[in-house]
Amino acid sequence: MATITYRNASCIYEGSDKLAVDSLNLEIDDGEFVVLVGPSGSGKSTALRMLAGLEDIDEGSIEIGGKDMTGVASKDRDIAMVFQNYALYPNKTVAENMGFALKLRGVSADERRRKVEDAAKLLDLTEFLDRKPGKLSGGQRQRVAMGRAIVREPQVFCMDEPLSNLDAKLRVQTRTEIAALQRRLGTTTVYVTHDQVEAMTMGDRVAVLRNGQLQQFAAPNDLYDKPANAFVAGFIGSPAMNLVTLPITSDGVQVGDDTLPLERDQLTLLHDAGLQEVTMGIRPEQLEIADSGGMEVVVDLVEDLGSEAYVYTHAGSGVQMVARSNPRTAPKLADTVRLRKRPDGVVHLFNPDTGERLA
Structure with missing residues (x-):
């Protein structure tokens, strides 16, 4: 577990004359669940990818646990990503998918199995460990992707719209499970979504972005009761203000x-x-x-x-x-x-x- 600090962090894509993320400043506490939310093109996914080392930091810096991550490879940041499309190996079982990163690290088979079984128990996946992903529902596959992240025991979870492929009822159920699981594990989590209801129900604090710039970073109730500007006022709440x-x-x-x-x-x-x-x-x-x-x-x-x-x-x-x-x-x-x-x-x-x- 670790704190995360964005210090005037900026990113611009090659060929563009506009910053995708513009001087972002965030202080995320150890063990906190923070949601980045905003409309399409607001820079929320880019900000997450900068944290994960998948996009370059062109100006400013990002720190994890007090260490500057500028120039540090993604694999050396001790983070785990959960993606929208699950990214599971179709030819491997649930257990093999969950333990694959540990296998690459040289973790022994017994230790891998113990970690995988512990994570499966947390996620109610024990009975599915010998199945292939194609035999699972969308919600079960998303839990496998979560399990793969959990067994690594990272400092930080990075979640990029992990529920976008689920139907409405399953989204509600799964977001509740993710929020409860994060509180049990206590791992610092940065979660990206375009759904403001999801952001309000899951995050300890929510960062609202627009055109690459931070509009407000506050607890959900504060965003709702005292929006910093008209954009936040209109974006947070359903129906809108x-x-x-x-x-x-x-x-x-x-x-x-x-x-x-x-x-x-x-x-x-x-x-x-x-x-x-x-x-x-x-x-x-x-x-x-x-x-x-x-x-x-x-x-x-x-x-x-x-x-x-x-x-x-x-x-x-x-x-x-x-x-x-x-x-x-x-x-x-x-x-x-x-x-x-x-x-x-x-x-x-x-x-x-x-x-x-x-x-």
Whole structure:
């Protein structure tokens, strides 16, 4: 186990004029489970591959356990990779796949078998040790790939979208297993995903990347409750936070003919900043359908999930908003209703030009 430190680490691909990872700074604690998340092209997989030694560090440095990894070959970094495509040998049994790296290291057959059996017990694979990968389900193959990493007893696990090939139900089950297993082993883990729900449910801390740059690095609840900018606010959460840029009035923000009130300290902050418009953010569960107050909207879609419903609406000014509702009392398509902030609802304010958080 080890700490990991990215110090202004940058990577640029040959033939490109844009950094794939731009001056990344992260301090990952010993035994921590950190998730790198972001949209396609954000640099998350490149950052992981830099850590694993599969991509060059063009500027800055990466340290594992206090040792600078610049120029150190991947095989000498004491890390184990788990890939999206499992990368198993089809002609070898589960036990042979799991123990192959140890065999290359010259570990004795008895020691290999002991380590493989211990890992198989952890992963509920004992009965499959003599099977070939082609006889396993996708979830079982992914557990074999995990077992191959575990038997090496590395300082660091690097996981590059390991659940992408699994169906939705199996993804939920397997991510729970991976998170629980990591906590039992206590091995420092860096996990890459494009799925923000996966990131929020698995990571001790989550690093949100965009265009190669770190947007925010925090615990999942902190990302959700206090996003650093409008991008993080819109990326974290499902459905996404409602984000709309609106004119500022003396009492709040203007939506068509209606005014959504803001707190007095928020209005003072906006006045002091000299802004005429502001990007307002509010999460769907912090809006309610009401008989009065708030703003008038027309229902475009009701997404009934059984335990809850999400009501997609638009106002006369073209503003689109999503609100959570009781599915038994949700409005119908094309109904005209009013949306207002719940009494305990939180309104987030962002600079409309930079996207940076104001309040």
